[in-house]
Amino acid sequence: MDWLSNAVWSLIPTIFAGLVLWIILRAVLRADRTERRVYKQIEAEERAKAGLPPKE
DSSP: OHHHHHHHHHHHHHHHHHHHHHHHHHHHHHHHHHHHHHHHHHHHHHHHHTTOOOOO
8 A cells, every 4th residue: 555655645746736837827828818808909999099990
């Protein structure tokens, strides 16, 4: 049974590092998505102010 506890303890850092990486990547991708949406909205407002047709 000692090998089982050794296996579990050796996997914990790998799983922890994977979770941290997943959380960071998820946050970056969500921030990028939000930034693109806001930029698109601002661009549409500026085009409307300038009297230009909406961008497709």
